[in-house]
Amino acid sequence: MQRLLQQASVDFFPHGLAFLDSTRKRAFAFEKIGPGAALIDTEKMQLIEPIPPVKDRLFYGHGACSADGQLLYSTETAATGEGAIGVRETGSLRYVGDFPTYGSHPHDCHLIENGAVLAVTNGGGDQASGKRASICYIDIQSQKLLDRIEMTDERFNAGHIFPLTERRSVLLSAPRRGWNDEHIGAVSIQRDSQTLEIMSQPTDVVNNMFGEALSVLAIPAADFFVATHPTPGMVTIWQLSSGKLIKRLDLPRARGVALSRDKKGVWISYGAEASMVQMRLADFSLGPNVPGTYITGSHLFSL
Template sequence: MAIAPNQEHAVMFARRPGSYAMVFDYVSGNIHTLIPAQSDRHFYGHGVYSNDGRWLYATEGERSTSHGIVGVYDVENGYRKVEEFSGFGIGPHEIITMSDGRLVVGVGGVHTQGRSPLNLDTMNPSLSYLSESGELLEQVSLQDKHKSIRHLAHDGEHTVLCGQQYRGEPDDYVPLVAMHRKGEALVELGGDPEDWARFDHYVASIAATESHILATSPRGNCYGIWDKATRELLEINALPDASGVVVTNGEFHVSSGIGRVVKINADLAKQTFVSGIQWDNHWSAIT
């Protein structure tokens, strides 16, 4: 979901690769606009509004090549597509905005046909920063090119977090979460191979408070918590189909596909609720 900062709009993107995005009123539930993908494009399942709410940015790709595109939609003119940004790689996934307006794109680097990967030997993932006008400002990558950078978060200040899907050898268990600050290298979070094996090569959602980082793995049926300052892995907790995570009032809220919701305070004390709703991979907080 993309949540508008200045009106009661949200956008649901068809699961990747998908052919539409649906704008709706999250109070009434009424559909506002249906945005179809161009015939030679598809959506990658993520998007974000500009900080002033004027533009909607969506990650897209060319169907034949997975060439990465950020589609720019004019909110005030019925979500009409007005521009495309490119030149940062193939297979973009999540996109977020920083407080200064910069766009951050998790570029997976994988050319797919449907969901089948076609270029695992040559994939080139990256974390790419774009200006509001589409200029490529900075691009960093991990040493292991089989780590497809997909899901993103930031801590409200200057640190970007990225979660990876590992596309290498199935018996290799490698770090799947990294953090980045402007002008620096990507730094991976801690954990032994047997810890990372719990995540089953896939991280879905990430969030950060002032002191901690949390990442979920629906495939691994767990979530991990790290110390933000030391990058040390503090704990891994079992949660079937662990899905979305958001931070509200300095506390984590974690969802799951079986309906459980876990609330985690600053001291990492936990409360578990049963919601009766089977949640998917991500959560967005409306404030």
């Protein structure tokens, strides 16, 4: 397998990317809980321009670009934990305002319904705060809250989501704020506008989800989704319609997931040597392996 590694140098550790348009030639990168953000040329792999934080807030790892490509929305948090969506012009990078995430410590965000609604996860506070994690759906034009679905189990935060139709999502969770990897995370399916179904079976799998459940990729047409669990070294595959476990793969430090270009497999980043392996969608077996990629972050993105 022939491969070419290209790197773009930035002065922070990027967590998530927001692509400007379908060509994926430019992307906004965000630090997780830090002041770092930048516009990157993903074709030349060069830094175009850094993006400074505002109002003493920190970026929280993710963002999304408006359907017309004119505005950038980013998850940000204040020192108090209060969440905000920062709004900037994609051309000038000028900060033009913000609106609340309707929760604390926001993280992931996705534009849905042709860019009219923003789905945001709020991680919530620590156990003493009384602030639970949630998924919030916010109308972009009015900036008003449309739906809020709270995490029913106080042990878990709300981390990464994969939006489905009708304002439903697959949700991955880490232990709530202030808890370490000795506590378990969770995988949930939002079935309707009111409830989250937390996967509870099989117990030998869910009770082994120590630390965060990290990256998620759903393929609704095939009725399944994939989740990674770095701390125990697992990849879990679940049926969307029933919530039943289809398969568990043991893969050390499994982190990012991305659909292959031919849509016949899913690339997974894993291991201490920053390897990548492709999981075949036909039977969920592991195929081509690429060692030593230097891809060590939380997520993968296809260009």
